[in-house]
Amino acid sequence: MRYRILGTTQALRLDGTAVPVGGARLRALLTVLALRAGRAVPVALLVEEVWDGDPPADAPGALQALVGRLRRTLGADAVESVDGGYRLGAGPDDIDLHRFTRLADDGARALADGDPAKAAALLDDALALWRDPVLADLPDRTAEAARWETLRLDARRARLAAALALGRAEQALPELTALCDAHPLDETLQALRLRALREAGRTAEALAAYDEVRRLLADRLGSDPGPELRSLHTELLHRSAAPAPAPARPPGNLRARLTSFVGRDTDIGTIRGDLATARLVTLLGPGGAGKTRLSQEAAEGAGDTARDGVWLVELAPVDDPAAVPEAVLTAIGARETVLHGAGAEEFRAATERHDDPVERLVEHCARRRMLIVLDNCEHVVEAAARLVAELLERCPRLTVLATSREPLGVPGEV
Structure with missing residues (x-):
């Protein structure tokens, strides 16, 4: 019972x-x-x-x-x-x-x-x-x-902290804002909210939120913000005063298109919205429907989802399902992943482990916020699905955009 x-x-x-x-x-x-x-x-x-x-x-x-x-x-x-x-x-x-x-x-x-x-x-x-x-x-x-x-509130705080650590600041903000409204004097929650605003690139809002918290603490408790909030405030001031860096093209292997792409703005907006909230988005349709071009146009503007680059993996030439991980390794330039080891035994163990292309992919992707576009999955769909499931489980900041004639069937797929 x-x-x-x-x-x-x-x-x-x-x-x-x-x-x-x-x-x-x-x-x-x-x-x-x-x-x-x-x-x-x-x-x-x-x-x-x-x-x-x-x-x-x-x-x-x-x-x-x-x-x-x-x-x-x-x-x-x-x-x-x-x-x-x-x-x-x-x-x-x-x-x-x-x-x-x-x-x-x-x-x-x-x-x-x-x-x-x-x-x-x-x-x-x-x-x-x-x-x-x-x-x-x-x-x-x-x-x-x-x-x-x-x-329960402790558990919610910890869950929101985990979301920030996973790079999901924008998604965490609505709940953080509601909790801060309900518990305005909770400095731990307020610090999480400031961090989320900072990570989302909303520095001005974070500074305004700090001033609001400072006034609340002074009016209701007659005290100043604690060390954590003051430290965050200093970081925000420095960020606000720093000159904006010149825009840099993120890494990746998307090729420049030679022709314009019009008439699919709604579709592109929908896909980019899905990529901001889901970690696997699959575009379905018959051959020749334009899935490849649409996926690349949507991926190119993926923004924070692909801070470490957009990488296109063309699976159409892959005949052997077992070769799918190697094809991904080649496309994202991870064949030469550096192995870190202090001694000879550790180095040999790492070398043997990294004979496995999946392990090499995990090492390369685990700490990166990147978007992989898997194009034309249908003829190797089971192998692609197995690889995607493992990578998404072990690489918390990775997002995948796939094109296929049938779904991959991985949990969480949109």
């Missing part, structure tokens, strides 16, 4: 079907036991929390009867009798609230360890468990719910 107490209390069989738990007292008892999963809960504490400080005349007897009802509802082994109290027969991971805690803690550790992609996945799983209002069936939920809401 699994239990949900983030929201209305529910009991679920392993196949996902719900077991009706009728009656407010019964749900309150299940909530109190689930909060302390795996631990014995004394009778006195159960009575206090289930009856909210107004127990019946024969409180132990009333509790025993309520436990009997819960056992008849969930099964005889669902609630165990222990010395001086009762215990829910479930592990912490069988209860959504405790599973949320584990996933959020693991995500925070991954972020601290420098793995924002893993952190984002764990924190997304944790936050997906949340349902409002938390602990809805706990009679006096105020203090306990506030504690868990604080932990």
Whole structure:
């Protein structure tokens, strides 16, 4: 049996079907036991929390009867009798609230360890468990719910920090702005918002946001911003004062077109919008429909998505599906990827590992924000899909624009 107490209390069989738990007292008892999963809960504490400080005349007897009802509802082994109290027969991971805690803690550790992609996945799983209002069936939920809401906010902060580390500042800004409006004195959130604005190239907005926070702190708390915000403010001032660099053509291998391209502005805008929010976009259509030209025109203006270049990989000449990774290596100029190793043994191990073209691609792409255009995937679609799936999983800043007569079928494909 699994239990949900983030929201209305529910009991679920392993196949996902719900077991009706009728009656407010019964749900309150299940909530109190689930909060302390795996631990014995004394009778006195159960009575206090289930009856909210107004127990019946024969409180132990009333509790025993309520436990009997819960056992008849969930099964005889669902609630165990222990010395001086009762215990829910479930592990912490069988209860959504405790599973949320584990996933959020693991995500925070991954972020601290420098793995924002893993952190984002764990924190997304944790936050997906949340349902409002938390602990809805706990009679006096105020203090306990506030504690868990604080932990949820911590998880949201960490998730947004992971988004910034993955180069997704623009996408994170709407949620950051809403959270800062709800928690205007939270300096950690405000610092994340300033960073996101800076990374999105909106320095003037970031400076204005800092001034607003400084005034709020002075008016409400009589204090100045902390060291983190002051340091960010200094960086923003330097950036604002620095002369704008001359525009530089990003690296890449797109060839200049010899003819103009008109009449597809709406399509190009749509594709560029998708590339800003999705990591795999596939243009589908029959041969001769103009997918190749459209993909190159859209990719050329991909902007921040392709800070480290747009690289076109022409798969039409590739006959052997096994040669797809080598074709990508050649196109993006990664055959001569430098291997870093301190000693001879480490160097030999790295050399052997990098005989694998996929590993060499991962090393080259992992720290770059680049766009790869895979053109004409249809005749090697399975090999292309396998490669794309692995690269997207292991290279968090990589985006792929593919053209094909059929979808690649990779999760997240648009």
